[in-house]
Amino acid sequence: MDINKIRNTKNFEELLDVKYGKIGAEKRDEFEKKAQYFVISEMLKEARKESKMTQEQLAEKIGTKKSYISRLENGKCDIQLSTLYKIFEFGLGKQINLLIG
DSSP, X not given: OOHHHHHTOOSHHHHHHHHHOXXXXXXXXXXXXXXXXHHHHHHHHHHHHHTTOOHXXXXXXXXXXXXXXXXXXXXXXXOOHHHHHIIIIIISOOOOOOOOO
């Protein structure tokens, strides 16, 4: 990767283009997917802490294992949309809205 191209970027989007390729490129798509997993895992972790619950307490409340909650919070596994709703709405009492752009 050309360091001069990185130095000449003017914003984050240009940096992503230089480092991972334009939107639609395989490398960029993989980066975007991992970034989304990270965002969801951080939101889950923060919401759980805000609710003053341990991973074990949350797992018990929604009928799963602590290890699963841990893997989700660390971005180590995929999550089904139904499970995401169950965790946030039933487990943590948070409303969740889905926006598809």
